Amino acid sequence: MSETTTPSVLSMTWWRWICYLIPIVALVIPFFANEYLLWVVNAILVYILVTVGFNIVIGNLGQLAFASTAFFGIGAYTTAILMVYIGIPYALAIVASAVAGGLAGFLASVTALRGIRLYYLAIITLAFGELMRWVYLHGDKVTSGSDGLLMPQSSFFGVTLDSEVTKFYVFLLLTVLVVKATSNLMQSRIGRAFVAIRDNEASTASLGIHTARYIVLAFVWSGAVVGIAGAMYAALIERVFPESFGLTEVIVHFGMVLVGGTGSIVGSVIGAITLTTLPELFRQFPGMDELFFGIVIVLVLLFLPKGLVSLLRRISPVFNERYYRD
Amino acid sequence: MFLQLTLSGIAQGAIYALIALSMTIVYRATTIVNFGHGDFVMAGAFVVYVLVIYLGLPYVPAAVLAMGILFVVGVGVSRGFIDPIKAGPHIGFAMMSISLGYVLRGGARALWGREVFPMPQVFDMEPIFIGDLVVTGDALFIVAIVAVLLAVLFLIFYRTTVGTVIQAVYQSERGATLVGVNVRAFHETMWGAGLAIGAMGGILIAPISLLHPDLGATFLIRGFAAMTLGGFGSLGGAVAGGLLLGVGEQYFGAYINTALIDITAYLIIIAVLVIRPSGLFGKAVTIRM
Numbered sequence: 379m380s381e382t383t384t385p386s387v388l389s390m391t392w393w394r395w396i397c398y399l400i401p402i403v404a405l406v407i408p409f410f411a412n413e414y415l416l417w418v419v420n421a422i423l424v425y426i427l428v429t430v431g432f433n434i435v436i437g438n439l440g441q442l443a444f445a446s447t448a449f450f451g452i453g454a455y456t457t458a459i460l461m462v463y464i465g466i467p468y469a470l471a472i473v474a475s476a477v478a479g480g481l482a483g484f485l486a487s488v489t490a491l492r493g494i495r496l497y498y499l500a501i502i503t504l505a506f507g508e509l510m511r512w513v514y515l516h517g518d519k520v521t522s523g524s525d526g527l528l529m530p531q532s533s534f535f536g537v538t539l540d541s542e543v544t545k546f547y548v549f550l551l552l553t554v555l556v557v558k559a560t561s562n563l564m565q566s567r568i569g570r571a572f573v574a575i576r577d578n579e580a581s582t583a584s585l586g587i588h589t590a591r592y593i594v595l596a597f598v599w600s601g602a603v604v605g606i607a608g609a610m611y612a613a614l615i616e617r618v619f620p621e622s623f624g625l626t627e628v629i630v631h632f633g634m635v636l637v638g639g640t641g642s643i644v645g646s647v648i649g650a651i652t653l654t655t656l657p658e659l660f661r662q663f664p665g666m667d668e669l670f671f672g673i674v675i676v677l678v679l680l681f682l683p684k685g686l687v688s689l690l691r692r693i694s695p696v697f698n699e700r701y702y703r704d
Numbered sequence: 705m706f707l708q709l710t711l712s713g714i715a716q717g718a719i720y721a722l723i724a725l726s727m728t729i730v731y732r733a734t735t736i737v738n739f740g741h742g743d744f745v746m747a748g749a750f751v752v753y754v755l756v757i758y759l760g761l762p763y764v765p766a767a768v769l770a771m772g773i774l775f776v777v778g779v780g781v782s783r784g785f786i787d788p789i790k791a792g793p794h795i796g797f798a799m800m801s802i803s804l805g806y807v808l809r810g811g812a813r814a815l816w817g818r819e820v821f822p823m824p825q826v827f828d829m830e831p832i833f834i835g836d837l838v839v840t841g842d843a844l845f846i847v848a849i850v851a852v853l854l855a856v857l858f859l860i861f862y863r864t865t866v867g868t869v870i871q872a873v874y875q876s877e878r879g880a881t882l883v884g885v886n887v888r889a890f891h892e893t894m895w896g897a898g899l900a901i902g903a904m905g906g907i908l909i910a911p912i913s914l915l916h917p918d919l920g921a922t923f924l925i926r927g928f929a930a931m932t933l934g935g936f937g938s939l940g941g942a943v944a945g946g947l948l949l950g951v952g953e954q955y956f957g958a959y960i961n962t963a964l965i966d967i968t969a970y971l972i973i974i975a976v977l978v979i980r981p982s983g984l985f986g987k988a989v990t991i992r993m
């Protein structure tokens with residue numbers, strides 16, 4: 379009768395294997411795609427990490443924080459600054475970006491722990507992101523202001539990142555590792571605690587779960603993941619400048635999380651893929667990004683509040699996040 | 705120097721006060737913080753621009769008409785976008801309002817490109833000199849208008865039934881419904897009023913500054929800073945916070961570094977929320993676990 383009552387065509391395990399197969403099949407993309415298309419694919423990989431990271435705080439922990447832009451910028455600038463001035467290898471710069479992003483996440487979580495929640499948290503994190511952009515703009519001596527930092531030639535364990543192809547393989551490896559790690563974390567006791575805090579913080583605390591610790595962890599993890607995405611972004615666009623981390627970026631991250639589906643890793647991936655590809659079609663028109671993302675989010679909120687992943691859930695229950703039930 | 709700074713700070717702060725107050729009205733009436741408010745303010749300024757430049761209307765009727773348009777828009781937002789997602793999580797309201805703001809911002813950019821627009825001078829008055837002090841017609845005009853508007857609003861809020869209804873709905877929507885308040889219509893009116901008053905801020909600032917689509921973000925952050933400083937949800941606090949912010953920006957810019965004008969609002973938000981989240985006049989509403 380209705381779609382929900384039809385038994386799934388494929389079994390759960392099969393769906394899981396298909397999910398694992400996707401990155402393996404993706405390995406052949408460079409043989410078909412041209413340079414531009416591959417650039418878009420690389421951008422998708424970057425945004426998958428951004429969305430997965432952002433989704434932890436907004437979807438799983440249920441906190442309204444706008445700090446992802448700040449994490450993203452901090453990650454990108456950490457990589458750029460360390461590589462330009464100290465000349466450390468890219469692999470190490472990624473680790474540094476993850477640490478810097480995690481630290482920024484820790485800072486954001488401290489405000490959340492001080493009882494700054496919901497709107498207050500949104501406002502303070504929005505201010506934090508804009509403040510960081512001001513720092514990039516006015517920290518001329520280090521960040522060279524609005525001109526930005528030109529990334530030096532980077533190599534990842536001997537692989538020179540001089541073409542989109544090599545970047546693709548490095549990015550794919552990083553993305554798969556981080557997404558799998560996050561997915562495991564979310565299915566563990568820790569991920570369950572995040573969702574419990576979102577649903578009812580007081581009763582979670584009453585079960586003897588140290589909520590403060592988990593809130594800090596969620597923010598730190600989110601910051602680190604988005605920080606890594608920032609490091610990848612720096613390598614992708616090759617010049618890190620303040621305008622990449624402005625207010626438009628906020629709505630882009632938001633849109634990806636919402637369109638994909640809040641609190642879902644599969645959803646994050648879907649959201650990142652759709653919303654990185656679509657705006658490429660009308661890149662040259664001013665204001666279209668904002669208009670497009672704004673309208674898409676409004677439509678999703680009105681008609682598909684669980685995001686695109688909810689359509690997949692009708693096909694197979696495997697797309698239900700284990701601890702994210704309604 | 706000091707007095708001059710204070711004066712221009714007050715003129716600027718009056719606008720912030722107006723914006724913060726309009727955000728507070730929406731917040732108090734609906735418990736929704738409108739994250740797109742700055743863009744609605746920007747939209748108000750653009751509507752006036754269109755009416756004055758393209759349709760040749762005089763400034764004052766154009767301003768009144770623009771406020772009317774924004775009122776209708778506010779009712780539409782409440783009815784078409786906020787009401788349908790009422791059942792969802794509270795987080796949805798924030799996302800909805802911020803997205804609507806981006807739609808407006810993108811729309812403005814798509815229509816007018818990346819240009820900035822100068823509005824013709826409205827108050828073409830010789831500046832008044834009091835000793836070293838220069839008082840411009842614009843500043844006088846803005847402060848006078850805002851003062852009158854604030855007086856009227858406070859009369860409405862504290863001396864009429866409307867004020868009582870606002871308080872009732874703020875405390876308990878259910879309770880208000882039980883005593884016969886049409887909460888839905890009330891929310892719509894308040895959205896309309898909030899946007900119209902916010903638009904007033906944009907309309908007043910249009911003749912003295914350049915118009916561009918990104919104006920909204922500046923207004924939003926300034927409005928938040930004023931609200932947080934004065935105490936979130938407090939009407940008087942929003943006004944005091946706005947004035948303090950306007951004056952503070954001028955002092956910071958003049959005595960420390962001009963670049964600080966841009967981030968005074970951010971610093972205030974962060975400092976207030978970390979040190980004293982209830983602001984200067986607000987009641988503590990923090991949750992601790």
